[in-house]
Amino acid sequence: MPVVTxxxxxxxxxxxxxxxxxxxxxxxxxxxxxYAYVYELVHQEQPSLDIVQESFxxxxxxxxxxxxxxxxxxxxFSIAHQKCLQHWRKQRPAEMPIDPADExxxxxxxxxxxxxxxxxxEDALMKQLDQLALPQRAVLLLHFIEEFxxxxxxxxxxTPIGTVKSRLHYARKALKKLLEENEA
Amino acid sequence: xxxxxxIILARHQSAEAKLKGICxxxxxxxxxxxxxxxxxRPPAFDLAAAARRFWQDTFEPWRRAWIGIGAVxxxxxxxxxxxxxxxxxxxxxxxxxxxxxxxVLREQRQLLAQLLGSSALPLVSHLQTPGPxxxxxxxxxxxxxxxxxxxxxxxxxxxxx
Numbered sequence: 004m005p006v007v008t009x010x011x012x013x014x015x016x017x018x019x020x021x022x023x024x025x026x027x028x029x030x031x032x033x034x035x036x037x038y039a040y041v042y043e044l045v046h047q048e049q050p051s052l053d054i055v056q057e058s059f060x061x062x063x064x065x066x067x068x069x070x071x072x073x074x075x076x077x078x079x080f081s082i083a084h085q086k087c088l089q090h091w092r093k094q095r096p097a098e099m100p101i102d103p104a105d106e107x108x109x110x111x112x113x114x115x116x117x118x119x120x121x122x123x124x125e126d127a128l129m130k131q132l133d134q135l136a137l138p139q140r141a142v143l144l145l146h147f148i149e150e151f152x153x154x155x156x157x158x159x160x161x162t163p164i165g166t167v168k169s170r171l172h173y174a175r176k177a178l179k180k181l182l183e184e185n186e187a
Numbered sequence: 188x189x190x191x192x193x194i195i196l197a198r199h200q201s202a203e204a205k206l207k208g209i210c211x212x213x214x215x216x217x218x219x220x221x222x223x224x225x226x227x228r229p230p231a232f233d234l235a236a237a238a239r240r241f242w243q244d245t246f247e248p249w250r251r252a253w254i255g256i257g258a259v260x261x262x263x264x265x266x267x268x269x270x271x272x273x274x275x276x277x278x279x280x281x282x283x284x285x286x287x288x289x290x291v292l293r294e295q296r297q298l299l300a301q302l303l304g305s306s307a308l309p310l311v312s313h314l315q316t317p318g319p320x321x322x323x324x325x326x327x328x329x330x331x332x333x334x335x336x337x338x339x340x341x342x343x344x345x346x347x348x
Contacts, residue, residue: 021218027211034206036192039199052202056209063217128194147191 015072139174
């Protein structure tokens, strides 16, 4: 999987100064990945569009509080993640998913990612992703879409790093199992 | 071959046109308006949020430690109440003299006074301390120079012998 390295060239400093061109560049870089992430959690088009827009507006309002420019991506995703949770609470508070495995886990195993690439089961991947519990799906999406580190995912989802490890492990394991079942 | 990232993004490519509705100009204007101090509202103090944050920052991360400390403190309190001990904050007073010993001492003093023939023991303070010898007066019948004459006579006697 190619590593996402565009953050180094992102004009965050210029965006902080209120330059429209800089914001255009940030929008071009993040609007689609952010929308994909939000949509996969919310599963509704209009609310997802609204959440993306609100996230960018919030980011613009509070960009002065961002301490490290290279963290703009994870910071933006954390804003969107919070908005997704708010949306979930409003929509279906009783159905707020509970993670079945919120415990520390020692290490990540080599997962089904490479397997997926080989098989090119695009539809299957998305279908299986949808079957995962929300916390696991969120962690896996952040890992897939932006290749955020465990620390960054922990910050975005506001969970301890051990929990992120555990969720990622179980998500990959569950995905692998589902794909194997699908194949059989 | 597609990566999961490409697969996921390709699935949402159709939303790109709608996402372009988010205007960069508006975002830049947001930044500028937020930077103007006159337009910024002072943040309202929310007691509930502050309390929640305090709880989350102070107690949540070390919940077990706080519970442990609380349990130990409670145990000590229960033990203290059960044994009826009070903290010794006041300084220890000197022990009172035994009245029997005092009576014996008084008797002994009276006996001593009777033996010496006076009602009270003589005080040491009335004794005079001797001054320097040069200041002392010579005894009566002895004049100045008598010592020297006596020494001379003794020397002559010794020479004759």
